[in-house]
Amino acid sequence: MMMPWVGTGIRTIVDDALPVTVSASRFAGRDGVEEYHLMLTPTAGADVATQLRWLEQAHDHACAALGLDTGTAIFRRLFCSDLSNQTEALAASPLANPREPGDCCVVSLVCQPPVPPARVALWAYHVHEPGVVLDTYHEGSTLALRRGELTHRWTAGLTCPDGGGPAAQTTAILEAYEAELDAQTLTLADHVVRTWFFVRDVDANYGGLVAARKARFAERGLTPETHYIASTGIEGAAADPRATVMMDAYAIGGVRPEQIRFLSAPDHLCPTHRYGVTFERGVAIAFRDRTHVLISGTASIDHAGAIVYPGDVRRQCDRTFENIGALLADASATFDDVGMYLVYVRDPADLDLARRLMTEHVGAVPTQILLAPVCRPGWLIEVECQAVIPTARPELPEF
Numbered sequence: 001m002m003m004p005w006v007g008t009g010i011r012t013i014v015d016d017a018l019p020v021t022v023s024a025s026r027f028a029g030r031d032g033v034e035e036y037h038l039m040l041t042p043t044a045g046a047d048v049a050t051q052l053r054w055l056e057q058a059h060d061h062a063c064a065a066l067g068l069d070t071g072t073a074i075f076r077r078l079f080c081s082d083l084s085n086q087t088e089a090l091a092a093s094p095l096a097n098p099r100e101p102g103d104c105c106v107v108s109l110v111c112q113p114p115v116p117p118a119r120v121a122l123w124a125y126h127v128h129e130p131g132v133v134l135d136t137y138h139e140g141s142t143l144a145l146r147r148g149e150l151t152h153r154w155t156a157g158l159t160c161p162d163g164g165g166p167a168a169q170t171t172a173i174l175e176a177y178e179a180e181l182d183a184q185t186l187t188l189a190d191h192v193v194r195t196w197f198f199v200r201d202v203d204a205n206y207g208g209l210v211a212a213r214k215a216r217f218a219e220r221g222l223t224p225e226t227h228y229i230a231s232t233g234i235e236g237a238a239a240d241p242r243a244t245v246m247m248d249a250y251a252i253g254g255v256r257p258e259q260i261r262f263l264s265a266p267d268h269l270c271p272t273h274r275y276g277v278t279f280e281r282g283v284a285i286a287f288r289d290r291t292h293v294l295i296s297g298t299a300s301i302d303h304a305g306a307i308v309y310p311g312d313v314r315r316q317c318d319r320t321f322e323n324i325g326a327l328l329a330d331a332s333a334t335f336d337d338v339g340m341y342l343v344y345v346r347d348p349a350d351l352d353l354a355r356r357l358m359t360e361h362v363g364a365v366p367t368q369i370l371l372a373p374v375c376r377p378g379w380l381i382e383v384e385c386q387a388v389i390p391t392a393r394p395e396l397p398e399f
Helices: 048-066 087-091 166-183 202-219 313-330 348-362
Strands: 007-013 020-028 034-042 073-080 106-111 120-128 135-139 142-147 150-158 192-199 230-235 245-253 260-262 282-286 290-298 338-345 367-371 381-390
Touching: 007 048, 007 338, 020 048, 020 338, 034 048, 034 338, 034 367, 048 087, 048 120, 073 142, 073 150, 106 150, 120 367, 150 166, 166 192, 166 202, 166 245, 192 202, 192 282, 202 230, 230 338, 230 381, 290 313, 313 348, 313 381, 338 348, 348 367
Parallel strands: 073 106, 192 230, 230 290, 338 367
Antiparallel strands: 007 020, 020 034, 034 120, 073 120, 135 142, 142 150, 150 245, 192 245, 260 282, 282 290, 290 381, 338 381
């Protein structure tokens, strides 16, 4: 499928020699900068080292087909079925442990099993500006991309396994992250636009995360009267079995207040603080030629905060998409603008159904379906997504 010169296009990339499905989305703005999301999933059984080799080869083939070199790689997340026992194979893989000159990609490794027979699956994000070498550099667990007056900062895999229980570990993670931000004269409230909190045994440990995050946010002026941060809080684990919480984050240095708008759809979903948690439903970040629309983890919830369709994963999926559609509409976006989805499923028996439901809802849009219980036991499925829409705002910074 041909991709448009301006806007979002979807493409399935086929390599008959490899048992890997590859789908890609591309957004091209009028300033010439292209953004790509790639999802790769093995479709045949093998040990993790073999599947990683397949993914490497399929990723290389896809990048060649799309005209992307190693310098365009910004962020990867590898979804693993048994991370603690897969670390050796991951350390030997250039996807998980980049070693090529110019490959500054930051990599997140999380134990969230993909749909079998896959033991490991990949989400990759690339930025390409024809004729331009991206200005990227590493600071610890963060990749920074300097573009004009903005610095985009992707942080992966923050843990504090010696910090005690989930509340203490969450506090320690946020303290460590704020120290990184402070060194760049950035703050949680003004510059962080997206977080992911991965919680080992979410049913038991999510409450500790919630309490610690709420307290820390209140200290930083993040309240119901101001704003929170778009986020996903979901089952997931780091390689270290002592770590009960892990965080990934995206912040933008130099972003202006007028670029950021938090999304809501009160007829469909209540504010999260109504049921004791502290995140935004989504956020739209406007740039000169595009607006990023980042939708938080979204489930089958109503305007009063109640679970809709308990026990019915199909109807919960339908309601989830109704809610996402309402949030996208608040940003003047539609499902046609979405370039990637992550889908979290509680019951392994529902993984195949979730795959069929996602095909019905989104077709070939890059998607990963993962075994990852949602933060409230009654929610059987949760979905997050990212969209980009064309914008003409010459007064704003370029992406």
